[in-house]
Amino acid sequence: MIHREGYTIIAGTLVIAGILGWVVQYYLGQYKIWSGISYVLILAFVVLIVQFFRNPSRTTIINPKHVIAPADGKMVIIEDVEEPEYFKGKRLQLSIFMSPVNVHVNRNPVTGQVKYFKYHPGDYLVAWHPKSSTLNERTTVVVENEAGIPVLYRQIAGALARRIRWYIGEGDQVKQGEEYGFIKFGSRIDIYLPPGTQVNVNIGEKVRGGETVLATFE
Secondary structure, three states, X not given: OEOHHHHHHHHXXXXXXXXXXXXXXXXXXXXXXXXXXXXXXXXXXXXXXXXXXXXXXXXXXXXXXXXXXXXXXXXXXXEEEEEOOOOOEEEEEEEEEEOOOOXXXXXXXXXEEEEEEEEXXXXXXXXXOOOHHHHEOEEEEEEEOOOOOEEEEEXXXXXXXXXXXXXXXXXXXXXXXXXXXXXXXXXXXXXXXXXXXXXXXXXXXXXXXXXXXXXXXX
16 A cells, blocks of 8 residues: 555656656667666666555554554664753653655554644754754654653654655544654654653664554553
């Protein structure tokens, strides 16, 4: 299944691929080896773009004590930090890095009400840069679950990403595992939890959005 954010880009990619194919045929058609290599590269480019916008079905086991992974990717940060935007104090930060080959659909890690939302325009540092969470283009969402625990999660654009999409706003009721946004081409998501929250994953571990349990509330 292809995500709706990819329709226009995929259509444009197919047009470009068609033009490139015509150019190859016109100029290199008589050179079988070179034209063959060119066709393979064009096809690989199309496949890369199409796979980036895939939107696989995921089954989320709803549990108010669980914090579900909001995206596919690799755990790159698990540490206590100062969160300056909303909490302005100590929080446990968990960060997931999404490479261009990961699924880039973003899902709600908890069920509850959106208490805060803000979009920040910004730079495009590489997503693993320490300052990307405060300098890059990003969104900040705070959802309060049914136990009254606020969970902050932040979409962060990477060096390749130039567009963040979101489908929620302040006051909305959101459900754990449901899609809330999308980031195009390489990115990161940070989750901020109360200090001392039980963490169920390790640095370097690969997680699946909507399925992997990152942390558990007592």
